Structure formats: structure tokens, C-alpha cells
Amino acid sequence: MNSPTDRLSLPQRALLNAIAAFYRKHGYGPSFRDLQDLCGMSTTSLVAYHLRKLRKLLYITFDDGRARTIRLTSKAALRGK
Numbered sequence: 001m002n003s004p005t006d007r008l009s010l011p012q013r014a015l016l017n018a019i020a021a022f023y024r025k026h027g028y029g030p031s032f033r034d035l036q037d038l039c040g041m042s043t044t045s046l047v048a049y050h051l052r053k054l055r056k057l058l059y060i061t062f063d064d065g066r067a068r069t070i071r072l073t074s075k076a077a078l079r080g081k
Helices: 010-026 032-039 044-058 074-079
Strands: none
Touching: 010 032, 010 044, 010 074, 032 044
């Protein structure tokens, strides 16, 4: 049986892991540029595309136009278990 996590692409899984690791290390959310560097993505536009998908799937939340507001949801926390 396929779980909802199976719908995530490799870049989306990498972003979720990077967000969690960054938050554990720094105590606040990463910027799009941080995630670009951590995940080896070519542009911040690509990061934004995948983050919008993750937000639509309810794995993350963030405030449009505000820096470092990316947060994992309880759905993302359950995914890690």
C-alpha cells in the first residue's frame, strides 16, 4: 500500500530533511538560499516551487514575504517516524 509520503519527490524529501536539520542546529527556519545550498538546487525559484508543493500537501507552512518563517507541520513530523 502506498503511503502519502510516496507522493513526495526526491527534492521535496531532501528539502524536508534540510529544514528539520537546519532548525535543530540553528533554532530558526532556513532561508530559500540556505535550502538552495543545502540541497544543491540550481536556483531559489526551484526551491520556491518545491516549497509551494510541500505547503499545498501540508508538510510545511511559511509566511509569504517574510524571511525564515518555514516551519514543519505535524504531518512532516509524523512522516519522520
